Amino acid sequence: MTTTASAQTDAQPAVTVLGLGEMGFALASAFLDGGHPTTVWNRTPEKADALVARGAQRATTVRDAVAAGSLVVVSVKGNATARALLESSGDALAGRAVLNLTDGTSAEVRAVADWAGRQGAQYLHGQIMTIAPAVGGAESVVFYGGSDAVYDRFQPTLRLIGGRGALIAADAGIPALYGMAVHDTMWGALNGFLHAAALLSSEGIEVKRFLDDAAPSLSALLAFLPMTADEVDRGAYATEYGALQHHRPSLEDLVRESEARNIDAAFPGYTLGLVNKAVEEGHAKDSYARLVEHFRKR
Ligand SMILES: NC(=O)c1ccc[n+]([C@@H]2O[C@H](COP(=O)([O-])OP(=O)(O)OC[C@H]3O[C@@H](n4cnc5c(N)ncnc54)[C@H](OP(=O)(O)O)[C@@H]3O)[C@@H](O)[C@H]2O)c1
The missing domain is CATH 3.40.50.720 (NAD(P)-binding Rossmann-like Domain)
Structure with a gap:
């Protein structure tokens, strides 16, 4: 018709x-x-x-x-x-x-x-x-x-x-910010995943198999977001467990493993740089959410 x-x-x-x-x-x-x-x-x-x-x-x-x-x-x-x-x-x-x-x-x-x-x-x-x-x-x-x-x-x-x-x-401008926030989160997560995929495949490990085996750890990441959001909203980063000082050694290992395998270490190196700076500024015992302050300073 x-x-x-x-x-x-x-x-x-x-x-x-x-x-x-x-x-x-x-x-x-x-x-x-x-x-x-x-x-x-x-x-x-x-x-x-x-x-x-x-x-x-x-x-x-x-x-x-x-x-x-x-x-x-x-x-x-x-x-x-x-x-x-x-x-x-x-x-x-x-x-x-x-x-x-x-x-x-x-x-x-x-x-x-x-x-x-x-x-x-x-x-x-x-x-x-x-x-x-x-x-x-x-x-x-x-x-x-x-x-x-x-x-x-x-x-x-x-x-x-x-x-x-x-x-x-x-406000008509807010949807654009929402869209960017979704994409920002997506690209950050995808870059981490693809760096991990390069690491795994350099050992001959199928990335799909890793995904199956590590599913519980990866899905816990999403569950981590509401707590992180709450800390950012309150501007309160005190934590009993999982403080920045405990992230640092794992990041150092990841950078060294990447370099040993001739895999670009710039992405985890950037994260390590953020953590080092926060620790040097006296925030070693704060949660990972503290790093939002680094982005706000720019
Ligand atoms: N494609 C997607 O999957 C997708 C997803 C989400 C959001 N979006 C958004 O949707 C919007 C359109 O994207 P699209 O993918 O449809 O883009 P596109 O396929 O590249 O088409 C662009 C459109 O803009 C027109 N246009 C460009 N310059 C113009 C001008 N100076 N004067 C008049 N018309 C002009 C083009 O006309 P002509 O045909 O004459 O070139 C065409 O209709 C963008 O803001 C995009 O970010 C797209």
Whole structure:
């Protein structure tokens, strides 16, 4: 069935998608599959062809696209581009709901939010925590920040993006920080794991076998996070067990083992450097969470 923007209902509001890259295309597909009248615009118009064949309306200008949607979704490369596109829609933006799903820093996102607010738009930012093929998945996470009115009004539409969407703040910049915090944790953990994998494979040990054998130790790491978070929130690092002074010898062993195997020791060496500095500054008996103060000082 071909749907048009004029077929708007409360349950299935007309949605506009600006930007049909890998993510924007997946989003527009999800809205179409969800039965929404969907209007699309992309700088390279041909990228809309497959969506138009499935019933989407192709807008030839950003202004026309914005004018067709109750909810205007933006998914492009960079927030300077997101804002420039919205700006080119002129007064068509006033009174509309904007959902910006374009990644950037918290300051970049806030700048778009503030500007859109001044144009009379209601603004919601979303940080999508999944890859394009997982859009719409029941477990796909989206962190939202901004207008609770937009979040509430478009709930059924937002669920088409990800089943685990949550409004976490009225501040549109916070979802960007949440996303970065997840990635920061992920890259730190993955770098440690890959360094360990290099160490293991230099001995001919299958990394998968190690994973099976060491599963209890590795899953205990996640259980360690709430305690660490609590210590950071309270700024209190006193501990009876597992103090920094006890981490140091294990780190020294890891650095020496790496060097002996001709494996780059820079990553554990960096960690050892942090621990040494904290110990030298008199924090030997503090918990590992004390190291957050090192990052704060920079
Ligand atoms: N892909 C993912 O799995 C994923 C996951 C989470 C979040 N995201 C976020 O989603 C957003 C879009 O990512 P993507 O993967 O879809 O990127 P992409 O595949 O590289 O597509 C980029 C999009 O931005 C448009 N664009 C770039 N510069 C433009 C300009 N100057 N004027 C107008 N349009 C311009 C492109 O238009 P053209 O087609 O004309 O080049 C295209 O629609 C990003 O913020 C990304 O971080 C993506």
